[in-house]
Amino acid sequence: MKKFYLFFLFLGLSLCSFAQSYDYLTLRTADGTEKSLSVDGLRITFSDGKLLARNGKEEAQVALADMACMFFATTPTAIESLAAADADGLRVQIRGGRLVTNAPAGSEIQVYTLDGRRAPQQGLGNGAYLVRVNGRTFKVLAR
Amino acid sequence: MKRILLLAAALLGCATAFAQTMKVVQGAVTTLVPAATASDILFAPGGEQFTVNGLTFSTASVSEILFDRSEVKPATLSVSYSNDEAAVSVSADVAAKLQVTVRGAHVAVLADPSLAEEVTYTLSGSSRAGSFWMDGEYKSTLVFNSLELTNPDSAAVCIENGKRIKVVLTEGTSNSLADAAGGPQKACFFINGHAEFSGAGNLYLAGRTKHAYASDEYTQLKAGLGFICVSEAASDGFHIEQYFQMDGGTVEVSGTQGDCIDVSVTKDPLDEFNGQAFLNGGELKMYVSADDVKGLKTDSALTFSGGTVYAEVAGLGTKGFSVGTDLLIQQPTATPTVLSMDVKGTTYMPGDPALESKCRGMKIKGNYTFDGGSISMNVTGKKAKGISCDGTYTYKSGSTNVLPE
Structure with missing residues (x-):
């Protein structure tokens, strides 16, 4: 009986490593913009210098020249880049280790490191940060 | 115990349900990348190429990338034939080492010499103008999974790879291979290396240029094999070099213009069991109807140790067994x-001093030892004989019933 429990423990651990559900494909452009789409029914084509991704529910279109990479993900991301066109004109930057934004006064702003830890809005070292402004997330580089 | 097995099956099922696969389609060839092992898919500057798991694809050559929840088995290549087309899917882990060419329903795979793992090639579907050709330097497995393939120009399946080739007939499937007259091929189904057949499926062969099946090294039919039927051959049904070993399955050979099974010596006299045949189990049926040919012909010894053999020896000057050296018939096990x-x-050609050949059930050029089993022959042909032995006959055990005596 002990052997069976050991077998199932081994089987369970083995399956855990394989059973990650990569439900999303994330497209990342050179400026850091990320867009995730569900992989269910996802189809990607290339034409006229563009990548077109569709899954029947949503689609993304990116100029091939702007593509940096794609990767499977267990959770979706929708990180907008500072360089990305922002319909509301919202801008976020880190200059000299300090968060700079044109968000309206009273906006809810949080800064996180990429591993999810909360960070201050100033004294930021070089690296990438996720900045959440009124529910929208930006990936920002501090140089 | 049953509960435990069900639980294990359910766990495995769950893991499969989680599998996601990226399918990069380039014309007739699709590369399968499992999400679980996929690296970042990196685009080159300008976006003209992308690389995943060490494989580089030109975006201009990719017709589409599809994603689904299918599972990818590593080291696999599958071909699905449909009329005049063939679709090839190859797992990403071996894709870089397999050069695949598809022309209509003709598929050729050249494995890189550096390939050092066994690839399983699975063929399925139907085409009346298709083929599969493969070469490489590492042992391989070839699976027939409901395949119906006819090549009017050459061999239906040609494996130039000289290593061990496992041929698996998927259980419960019916598979057929045929060629057409006038081609350059040695056989409708040719294996350059040594072949080991297994699997409880059926395989039907028709060789209209020369042999139905040929291997340049040994061929083994494993226990549990299904049914192999040769319905016609312009020459031999099975043309095997080195040795033939039958441990199981049912083989039926008819409609051949040459021997039903011909076992020849290789060019290397040091090859193991050169020119021999071993019948250890299964059922072999041979209908020897052409003139001056043999049912089972060996250049060297024949050892019959189990199983059932039936031969209808009907053509002029034909032989059921034609043994180049010694024949041993025994029953060492319960089989x-x-x-x-x-x-x-x-x-055949009576009166011709050079060509005259008389009909015999068994013609043994060396010694014949009978040590178990049963032999029954019904000899009705004019001047035909049941057993003809040029050497010494030694009886130890077993029953013989040759009529008329």
């Missing part, structure tokens, strides 16, 4: 050794 023959043929 019965049963031989029955209907010897109906008469003499």
Whole structure:
């Protein structure tokens, strides 16, 4: 009986490593913009210098020249880049280790490191940060 | 115990349900990348190429990338034939080492010499103008999974790879291979290396240029094999070099213009069991109807140790067994050794000193030892005989019933 429990423990651990559900494909452009789409029914084509991704529910279109990479993900991301066109004109930057934004006064702003830890809005070292402004997330580089 | 097995099956099922696969389609060839092992898919500056798991694809050559929840088995290549087309899917882990060419329903795979793992090639579907050709330097497995393939120009399946080739007939499937007359091929189904057949499916062969099946090294039919039927051959049904070993399955050979099974010596005299045949189990049926040909012909010894052999020896000057050296018939295990023959043929080219050949159930050029099993022959052909032995006959055990005596 002990052997069976050991077998199932081994089987369970083995399956855990394989059973990650990569439900999303994330497209990342050179400026850091990320867009995730569900992989269910996802189809990607290339034409006229563009990548077109569709899954029947949503689609993304990116100029091939702007593509940096794609990767499977267990959770979706929708990180907008500072360089990305922002319909509301919202801008976020880190200059000299300090968060700079044109968000309206009273906006809810949080800064996180990429591993999810909360960070201050100033004294930021070089690296990438996720900045959440009124529910929208930006990936920002501090140089 | 049953509960435990069900639980294990359910766990595995769950893991499969989670699998996601990226399918990069380039014309008729699709590369399968499992999400679980996929690296970042990196685009080159300008976006003209992308690389995943070490494989680089030109975006101009990719017709589409599809994603689904299918599972990818590593080291696999599958071909699905449909009329005049073939679709090839190859797992990403071996894709870089397999050069795949598809022209209509003709598929050629050249494995890189650096390939050091066994690839399983699975063929399925139907085409009346298709083929599969493969070469490489590492052992491989070839699976027939409901395949119906006819090549009017050359061999239906040609494996130039000289290593061990496992041929698996998927259980419960019916598979057929045929070629057409006038081609350059040695056989409708040719294996350059040594072949090991297994799997409880059926395989039907028709060789209209030369042999139905040929291997340049040994061929083994494993226990549990299903059914292999040769319905016609312009020459031999099975043309095997080195040795033939039958441990199981049912083989039926008819409609051949040459021997039903011809076992020849290789060019290397040091090859193991060169020119021999071993019948250890299964059922072998041979209908020897052309003139001056043999049912089972060996250049060297024949050892019959189990299973059932039936031969209808009907053509002029034909032989059921034609043994180049010694014949041993024995029953060393519980598997019965049963031989029955209907010897109906008469003499081929009677009176011709060079070509005259008489009909025989068994023709043994060396010694014949009988040590178990049963032999029954019904000899009705004019001047035909049941057993003809040029060497010494030694009886130890077993029953022989040759009629008329």
